[in-house]
Amino acid sequence: MDAIVVDEVRKRYGAIQALDGVAFSVRAGEVFGLLGPNGAGKSTTVKVLSTLTKPDGGRAEVSGHDVVREPNSVRRAIGYVPQSSGVDRDATGRENLMLQGRVQGMGGRRLEGRVEELLELLGLADAADRVVRGYSGGMKRRLDVGLGLVHRPQVLFLDEPTTGLDPEARASMWGELARLAEGEALTILLTTHYMEEADQLADRLAIVSRGRVVVEGTPDELKLSLHGEAVEVELSDGRAADAEAVVASLEGVHEASVDGRKLRSRVASGARAIPAILSALESQGIVVEAVTTHRPSLDDVYLHYTGREFSAEDEAGIR
């Protein structure tokens, strides 16, 4: 059964078409990643699914409930961890969790036990009765996740769970999330603009760009869908267009594209193609600064399906 179904959902904020027919589905029990640059529509998708905002068109269901027609059923079935920490910083960790449980209709012994269990699970037991203001970034984020989990939801939404964390805290958060997904029998939808995070955590992922899903699959499927290896040539002067034409005409080169001084191509075998590329460029008098080759990454997948470079779009993006 699908835990989440998103069908041609549209949402416009003023002049910005945040969602332009986004569509995907998530199976129960899986960790699904929405990967895309800032401004691609990931957060808006999560806001629609968590009933914070109403879509202009299309249909979305969570745990079998329509987000527009049965918002309260959806709210009971989900946990939502917003992008910027939604904790009450002037309260303690335990107080935050207790209040969250109460508004989800829990109480008494059952709630106290659950809060204790979560504090233990998230490694916050020692800090439970301290005011959140004094927590580290990683602790705050773990508490955020705890707030989403108090009422044992079926689906958990994590909007950029590790943005703003240092690398160490990020790595420990990843471990934490992987364990939760196992232990709590959860469906997790996470959004991220870290390729590595999607690669590591998601069973399946969808790449989102400009309010649409451009491709969907497991990280391996997506990478394998790009045959061969990526070769990146850094040029020293401005003859990028010439270089592109030269390389694209070579045998064994599937695809070539230019981005500033970088010429990217995909080839069947890097070891065989590089000498050919270099000599072809040299014969045209095009000077090469550096050459690198690697197996396809999600970056290459992104480039392939959108025709744009991920990092450049990420910087240009406005939420």
Next chain:
Amino acid sequence: MTAVRHTWFMVGRQLRNLMREPIWIALLLVQPMVWLLLYGQLFKRVTHLPGGGFGTTSYITFLAPAIVIMNAFFGATWSGMAMISDLDRDVLPRFLATPVSRISLVVSQIVRSALIAVIQGAIILLVSIALGVRVHTAVLGWIVVLLAAALMNSAFAGLSQGIALLVRKEATMIAIANFIGLPLFFLSSTLISIRQIPHWMQIAAKFNPVNWGVIAAREVVLPGTDWNSVGLHLALLFVLSVATAAFATWTFRAYQRTI
């Protein structure tokens, strides 16, 4: 029922956080004391002005109930700050993704604000008693003064919450609170008998909700209580409270549409 329970949870959260900050408790108590003790002494002779109209020769007796109201009023103008802080920190979106009663998120801010005004009011009254003030109508008088404080506060807390949800910026909120606060305060009989102020101000004061609260509270403290006037002014404050609470709820819906 759910709305009432959720309102109580949210009020509890805010009061608990407030009480954890000792500086706040001090600020809550010290400021009204400065008015009562320093201002009350500074101008103690105004009751002897020709033309009178004070209803007592003890300025502090005249002043005490009005300070309770003034304090409730100023507290209310700032009450939207807590809403802005919740907005800034994404606390509201987190709650909005739960089945929490929507109206409780707004109403709890008003209830919290009014409760604090009542607690402060009781302390101001206690200190006043120690200074020799007699509440003419005894226990009933206490109840009326504190009720007037609660209504005074909620009437403007509703407005403040609504403005907070519209402007969503601290700096703007501070400017508006000052813009509303001081004129309404001075256009009232809080500090001096209505007979002593210029004619145009007397007329303006009639339409000033701050003055409604001052009249209701002062009537029950001074001898010769006019209960009709007390009832009328409390009723006016109640109607205003309902109206501003409705305004705050409406702005909350407007905020939800922007998410």
